[in-house]
């Protein structure tokens with residue numbers, strides 16, 4: 001189920017050059033009938049005045065934690081309770097660091113510690129500050145605690161440089177938090193595979209791989225957030241099922257294949273994010289193998305290519321596959337797009353510095369026939385949102401072209 005549309009939003013503004021865009025966002029939110037309370041950090045007031053935001057928000061803007069006059073009205077705990085959503089636009093590197101550390105050294109950070117409402121941040125900063133390991137670590141930590149990050153976008157920056165760190169446009173932020181239920185993925189059925197598979201050698205041992213399942217789970221959660229009905233066929237992982245997603249637990253590639261083929265005919269979308277073992281043991285031993293001989297051979301046989309089978313169906317859903325490559329990323333991923341006959345491939349480099357298995361962040365090169373897009377390094381939940389934005393775009397374009 002898509003999250004309900006918030007009607008009472010606490011808007012935090014922290015101190016970066018993009019703070020002026022908060023004014024436009026306030027105007028858009030008010031036009032949607034959202035009730036707003038605005039809280040500014042000290043640094044935000046160096047970029048835009050509380051008076052400007054107050055005039056647009058139609059109510060008092062608060063800046064101080066220890067303000068006896070303001071606290072006599074709605075005190076900060078009441079304000080934290082009042083909010084149905086806390087949205088921070090822009091969120092600076094400093095604010096993210098303070099939130100990651102759990103500080104409560106001003107009104108905004110105190111409110112965010114005190115609230116039980118969902119917290120959404122729209123980061124904006126110089127691209128080197130965004131890419132810095134400290135900021136990436138803070139972003140991943142906040143995302144793991146359930147904070148949703150929107151953006152940053154990539155492009156020209158106020159400092160004259162270019163890269164990931166631009167604030168998303170206010171209209172884009174509005175669309176993401178007040179997501180209309182009629183987006184192209186709403187009401188669609190999506191099937192997602194995730195995690196590793198385990199191929200038994202004997203009753204206690206198996207062949208497997210290092211997939212954590214995080215990327216597939218994040219894509220399933222992002223699809224559910226767009227109103228899709230999501231079934232997640234998952235190999236063994238340490239993760240809990242995402243809210244609003246039906247999870248089917250499997251162990252082996254053959255079990256995963258059966259679970260997928262049973263359900264795929266009624267699906268509009270298929271996302272193959274599982275790291276399916278390419279081979280299984282031909283004859284798993286019925287009893288625990290005993291050590292004895294100096295050498296032991298295992299005969300392996302090929303597993304079915306689940307994604308390839310789904311894409312080859314007579315009436316296939318829209319298919320998105322992943323490609324983990326150690327070299328010549330684009331060339332190999334383009335070849336995979338054609339060989340498997342899928343609609344989109346999200347490729348990432350493995351074995352290098354920029355993410356992959358068992359990591360909290362990743363970067364992707366997404367390819368489709370006639371197009372490509374780079375999704376820069378960021379925490380997997382945030383990357384999944386950007387990937388699903390692209391999926392929405394391509395799926396929407398395909399659905400529109402098939403309409404009579």
Ligand code: C5P
Pocket residue numbers: 193253272273274275276277278303304305306307308320321322323324
């Ligand atoms: O061929 P390769 O394993 O590199 O392809 C990766 C993509 O194919 C991933 O999307 C993965 O989920 C899917 N796959 C599959 N079944 C297999 C092997 C891979 O669905 N047996």
